[in-house]
Amino acid sequence: MAEKPRLKLPTEAKKGEVIEIKTLLPHIMESGQRKDKDGKPVPRKIINKFICEFNGKPVFTANLEPAIAANPYMQFHAKVEESGTFKFSWTDDDGTVTTAEEKITVT
Amino acid sequence: MRRGTIPAGAAAAALIGTAVIFLAAGPGANAQSTKREPPLEIKGDASERPWKRFAGWPARDESKYNTLGNLASPPAPKQPRKITKPITGDAQKGAELVADRNRGGSCLACHVMGPAGGANLPGNVAPDLSEIGNAGREDEWLFNYIYDARVYNPETVMPPWGSHELFNDQEINDMVAFLKTLKSKAVFKTELDNPEKRPPPVEKRENLDPIENPGMWAVDKAQELWRQKTSSGFSCNTCHSDPKASFKAWAASMPKWEPRLNKVLGVEEFVTRHAKATTGADWLMETDENRAMSVYLHFLANDMPIHVDATSPEAKAAIERGKVLSQRKVGQLNMACTDCHGKSANHWIRGQWLGEPKGQYDHFPTWRTSLLAIWDIRQRFQWCQVNIRADELPPDAKEYGDLELYLASLNEGQKLSVPGIRH
Amino acid sequence: MRLLSRRTALALGASSAAFTFIGLSEDASAAAKEAADMMAKFTGGKTVQQGKVSIELPEIAENGNTVPLSISVDAPMTADNYVSDILVVADGNPNPGVATFQFSPLSGKAEASTRIRLAATQNIIAVAKTSKGEFFTSQKLVKVTIGGCGG
Numbered sequence: 001m002a003e004k005p006r007l008k009l010p011t012e013a014k015k016g017e018v019i020e021i022k023t024l025l026p027h028i029m030e031s032g033q034r035k036d037k038d039g040k041p042v043p044r045k046i047i048n049k050f051i052c053e054f055n056g057k058p059v060f061t062a063n064l065e066p067a068i069a070a071n072p073y074m075q076f077h078a079k080v081e082e083s084g085t086f087k088f089s090w091t092d093d094d095g096t097v098t099t100a101e102e103k104i105t106v107t
Numbered sequence: 108m109r110r111g112t113i114p115a116g117a118a119a120a121a122l123i124g125t126a127v128i129f130l131a132a133g134p135g136a137n138a139q140s141t142k143r144e145p146p147l148e149i150k151g152d153a154s155e156r157p158w159k160r161f162a163g164w165p166a167r168d169e170s171k172y173n174t175l176g177n178l179a180s181p182p183a184p185k186q187p188r189k190i191t192k193p194i195t196g197d198a199q200k201g202a203e204l205v206a207d208r209n210r211g212g213s214c215l216a217c218h219v220m221g222p223a224g225g226a227n228l229p230g231n232v233a234p235d236l237s238e239i240g241n242a243g244r245e246d247e248w249l250f251n252y253i254y255d256a257r258v259y260n261p262e263t264v265m266p267p268w269g270s271h272e273l274f275n276d277q278e279i280n281d282m283v284a285f286l287k288t289l290k291s292k293a294v295f296k297t298e299l300d301n302p303e304k305r306p307p308p309v310e311k312r313e314n315l316d317p318i319e320n321p322g323m324w325a326v327d328k329a330q331e332l333w334r335q336k337t338s339s340g341f342s343c344n345t346c347h348s349d350p351k352a353s354f355k356a357w358a359a360s361m362p363k364w365e366p367r368l369n370k371v372l373g374v375e376e377f378v379t380r381h382a383k384a385t386t387g388a389d390w391l392m393e394t395d396e397n398r399a400m401s402v403y404l405h406f407l408a409n410d411m412p413i414h415v416d417a418t419s420p421e422a423k424a425a426i427e428r429g430k431v432l433s434q435r436k437v438g439q440l441n442m443a444c445t446d447c448h449g450k451s452a453n454h455w456i457r458g459q460w461l462g463e464p465k466g467q468y469d470h471f472p473t474w475r476t477s478l479l480a481i482w483d484i485r486q487r488f489q490w491c492q493v494n495i496r497a498d499e500l501p502p503d504a505k506e507y508g509d510l511e512l513y514l515a516s517l518n519e520g521q522k523l524s525v526p527g528i529r530h
Numbered sequence: 531m532r533l534l535s536r537r538t539a540l541a542l543g544a545s546s547a548a549f550t551f552i553g554l555s556e557d558a559s560a561a562a563k564e565a566a567d568m569m570a571k572f573t574g575g576k577t578v579q580q581g582k583v584s585i586e587l588p589e590i591a592e593n594g595n596t597v598p599l600s601i602s603v604d605a606p607m608t609a610d611n612y613v614s615d616i617l618v619v620a621d622g623n624p625n626p627g628v629a630t631f632q633f634s635p636l637s638g639k640a641e642a643s644t645r646i647r648l649a650a651t652q653n654i655i656a657v658a659k660t661s662k663g664e665f666f667t668s669q670k671l672v673k674v675t676i677g678g679c680g681g
Contacts, residue, residue, distance in 0.1 A: 022318045033624060060632070060633060067625065069645040077637055
């Protein structure tokens, strides 16, 4: 079973309002510093990029290093002027991209 | 009316109206249920045998010393050792030894000791020794206090560093030499380093917020497991289609004396034995599935005050046994639960705060941020033991059941809030 | 790891604020240098002013595995005056880079929170870049607690 990303943001807002967005992604964020039981380094495998877009435009981007803790948590804000869709993408070192979307009604 | 097929070697279920009756079939299943007693697999253990210590935990063999299941420690010496000549030791070496965490926690876990260890977050379980060099103590007294303080104070929390072979005589001499140099108050780099000034931690996190607490993913996982049919064709959901209603209070009444097993059963062991006897699922204790189910069953009873049976003769006897076990000195460090969580509660052990038993149970199973894992109460017991250099028992040990029931009785009235989130 | 009280100062640009690090172990001072290099690259050697950036961290982190961190910059976030990037480094980690955040006026606030890993007690340093090409910085010391029981 794959754990799902968690998203927390309002479903409605007023035009011009600045809303808070929280996200949590299940991911080990293997730093590359750990050693396995034979003393060999466990290879790095992290989410290196997080992007939040609204109606196709970037709202917040984070380039992440191994110092970001496992299960990367991001909290940030967005100013909404119109209704639309937030799209969240997490890019793994191996190239896979996990995405999630949430709609918001702005009046 | 629904009729289930009877698979080979597993329990069969027949639903008749609103009553649920289980009929057992096959080896190892014992599922007689008069009065709607939950079926339990009585035979076998609820965790792996032989019990293997968790990977990454110190691999020491401490069978020479007491455990909660076995008495083995040598008796305390009756007299202090005679020290006839003044002690000569290397004070610099002594300064390193008292700060060495690999030698049983280091003295700084409990004592402020002047500049030792850079005065970096020392504890205050025990007296500040920064001026002990001026306290007029004889070498013999200093030596024996480290070697085995029980000769001066039978109730001491101080580990018997010498008689339990944690330090040899020369090392103790070196530490005595260092102590004799301590003649002025410790100088702390920041106020936080001073255990007398350090503010106790307050747990403010929203542990039930799925974005705050990765442990909440276990609830999702358990909800999936709940509906997962085994080869028997059954899942938990087959009989428990409304867990929110059915288990609103159950976990708050656990653990409980189980006459069929002649021991106290906690939620985790219950899950193992009940799943095995019904759907046939193999959810041994300390597996991810078992932990997720334990989280979920506690979660369903969140906000209910803990209220265990403490009045039946069996429960009373188990609680009394648990209380005695909480006072037993175990391990090479010779410590009892009550040493840290009774005598030393509300003090700093190095950089960590020691809590009282009340408040230490209502958030289990808990997410642990330092380990990225869910821990149930039995794993917590095991870790405490291994850390004080005592061999742990398997998680389903009857002694742990007694101890857990005693702990639950001390937490009467505390409201469940699971999964917790802790370091 | 012993704490040594060493001070390593690094001047950036002509009339700039100096970054001062309370150096930790030998390894950590190499990390401090790498952190300084990352910041120099981010600012391109331009003047960096102290202030405007707030860093929220616990005084004592309960462990080094998950430490909550919040960075915020006091800025209008209008089209002609917004924070475009914030660089965060940890001067005592084997790899000092932590994250770079990018904002636009659509962000509403120049603020980000996350959770980080710390190898030991050290400084977290944040450098913010504005749309006007200005740089601001702040730093905070965070102590990683030492466990009571031993190894």
